[in-house]
Amino acid sequence: MTINHQIRLAARPMGLPKDSDWQRTEEPMPEPAEGQFLVKVLYLSLDPAMRGWMNDGKSYIPPVGLGEVMRAGAVGKVIASKHPKFSVGEVVVGTFGVQEYALSDGRAVNKIDPGLAPLPVWLGTLGMPGMTAYFGLLEVGEAKAGETVVVSGAAGAVGGVVGQIAKIKGCRVVGIAGGADKCRYAVEEMGFDACIDYKAEDVKTALKQHCPKGIDVYFDNVGGDILDAALTQITRGARIVICGAISQYNNTTPVKGPSNYMSLLVNRASMKGMVVFDYADRYAIAGREMAGWLVAGKLKSREDIVEGLQTFPETLLKLFKGENTGKLVLKVADDHE
């Protein structure tokens, strides 16, 4: 009998998730019923948004229930099928959860072409983070050639793609990231015009220096003091895209709201929230364009791959400690097994 190892949410965390907030369970590998197929999970996507899914309360998606397998995007392979449209051997991406095997009825599952890009890329640049970057920058942020785009979390899965797309579109791009290595990666590997190390520099001063004409689009992944610093440097009519606020997700005190929000008034600027799911009907179009850029070498994808389902609790924390560069992925099994 094959065992399905799983990680379930055991408690709603206060602050950073602790090991005791998780429960490790084992079940027999399930068998598909009529209309279902069985996926062997290969790679799991680890995302800052997961922290929000662990909280109770209304959000853009229901919370993960206590005792439920933790929600996670994943790439896997169909290993058994009683579904007319999914066949054994096909590689799929979907919300399969933090486990080794998942049943699916095919809803919100997409087939991918493993020949186009390595599997982990489908969780990053060609997955939700890439789609978030694409639609957030171009649709919500309305970035145009010649404008200055600033992105925080610049070495992360979303931020790195935001900056690269902005460069492709002819913008001046300034990243904000934590540490010299991440900044070097943003400038030297991803072609950003500049990258501010918020751990070593005064962000407001550095933004003033690197954005002499001000910030036209600020793509915010972090919130907190960095959002406040960006607000001081926006141009008239600037757009702030609220994609995330990782600096605030593990707060045990109230979220720090942007003190400088009245800069929106002075500058007739807007701050707009986004959720990538709203663009689902256009993922395919964006995906084709992004894949083209990848193949042409205009867009570089980087993944930070950690092995082992059981490392999930501590690996997730890398996101909140700023320890990952590129898309954080958990490898659960080998593709070729």
Next chain:
Amino acid sequence: MTINHQIRLAARPMGLPKDSDWQRTEEPMPEPAEGQFLVKVLYLSLDPAMRGWMNDGKSYIPPVGLGEVMRAGAVGKVIASKHPKFSVGEVVVGTFGVQEYALSDGRAVNKIDPGLAPLPVWLGTLGMPGMTAYFGLLEVGEAKAGETVVVSGAAGAVGGVVGQIAKIKGCRVVGIAGGADKCRYAVEEMGFDACIDYKAEDVKTALKQHCPKGIDVYFDNVGGDILDAALTQITRGARIVICGAISQYNNTTPVKGPSNYMSLLVNRASMKGMVVFDYADRYAIAGREMAGWLVAGKLKSREDIVEGLQTFPETLLKLFKGENTGKLVLKVADDHE
């Protein structure tokens, strides 16, 4: 010799402006040079924005310099003219300052028809506050029939007009104001569907009760905790218009940013700042429509008129203490003198 009494900015206030932040001066009434005319000031507009003009630092308009006559919008009468387009006896509105007589070259000065509405109305419903309400609600907030509009400072010069225009446009309108009298005025006189007394009620609970379908447009004049409460009740795609933040203008501590701003993400909502001057080329169009509503009795204008130029320092404080209902106007001289 006729004396021109003036009130000048003597010091940049910390917190609420004190009497010592002002200087009372006297000068001979000036005489117009070629291309100028002399205005006798009749009514002065007292606005929350004045507090911002007293601070140093970059904003949407330069600060009032120390020693300068305090900036103020006003209605006055032309009493001497060497300007080809302005004649003695004409009634004009412009930024004439806190003084009895002002010289003007005609720039940014408009003639008004005193037969259409009493003079103070030209500083309120037919003046900047009315224009702010009109363009803020309809252009920035994009309020549509059937939507729920919430406005803070509901008994103030801007808020009252926002709510009434929203009613004219077929919206459900909920005001937020301080005190039972202001709320009664909003509901009984201005036709709001409901008005929340923030001094007596929990704003979040009351918003939930009065906005069962959530808030589609929140027009914010106050900032602080009320903005935070509104953020918890917005609908998907809601628009928050940032018009002012009177609760924060006299802070000696940092501005309280909206802690609940991540509701913008969850709800794909936007928060957008506005400055009425941007709509100057369409004031006339809006003014005609508003005047039509006034004449038809669909729009009620209320002014809180205090007499005497010398009372300016303490009268201004009524705004920050929430003591005015309707547009706060300082009467400087009689129209018929």
